[in-house]
Amino acid sequence: MEQKGAITEANSKAFNIHCLSIIGQIEGHMILPPQDKATKYEYILPQLVALEQDDSVEGLLVILNTAGGDVEAGLAIAEMIAGMSKPTVSLVLGGGHSIGVPLAVSADYSFIAKSAAMTLHPLRMNGMVIGVMQTFDYFNKIQDRIVGFISDHSNISKEDFNRLMLKTGEIANDVGSIVFGEAAVECGLIDSVGSLRDALGKLKELIAARKVQKEG
Secondary structure (H helix, E strand, O other): OOOOOEEEOOOOOOOEEEEEEEEEEEEOOOOOOOOOOEEEHHHHHHHHHHHHHOOOOOEEEEEEEEEEEOHHHHHHHHHHHHOOOOOEEEEEEEEEOOOHHHHHHOOOEEEEOOOOEEEEOOOOOOOOOOOOHHHHHHHHHHHHHHHHHHHHOOOOOHHHHHHHHOOOOOEOOEOOEEEEHHHHHHOOOOOEEOOHHHHHHHHHHHHHHHHHHHHO
């Protein structure tokens, strides 16, 4: 079986794995400039629904190399991945920055390449902002949603994540932290350092375990 966007092993123990790539910036309610490489969330969400309903697809591999983007769109994709019944594995290559962090941890198991980086920083917003207390309260509520999702789907506590997110002196023009492969694992954000081979191997392991569970 050949299918665009899917990987199938050509042997008796074949696994039908769909590969979803989230590349560039995550485009949300506002259209990004044409020169920006973007992942459009209105395309991703229906694709995830279709994958969940497709009995021929046994697992999902999410490849991430993103600078972040629209917060609401990123959280929506992350919630969809986290809510799938099929085994899911994520792999951060290059970068999984900003709202890419909840996307990375939304899978059942997460990997990061040794050379990849993740930027953790507080919520930011471009454009005109009304400088009243209600605006800051709204920002705090969104920030709490992001931090809560990350702590619920990884091994890092809210306190540790907030400490990294509010760290000063590391990013020249902002507060926050940049963590690379091994450091992301050490702090509990990502499960393992690994490559494509490792991510596929883990996903096949989860698929096989699910089959045994269903048959039992």
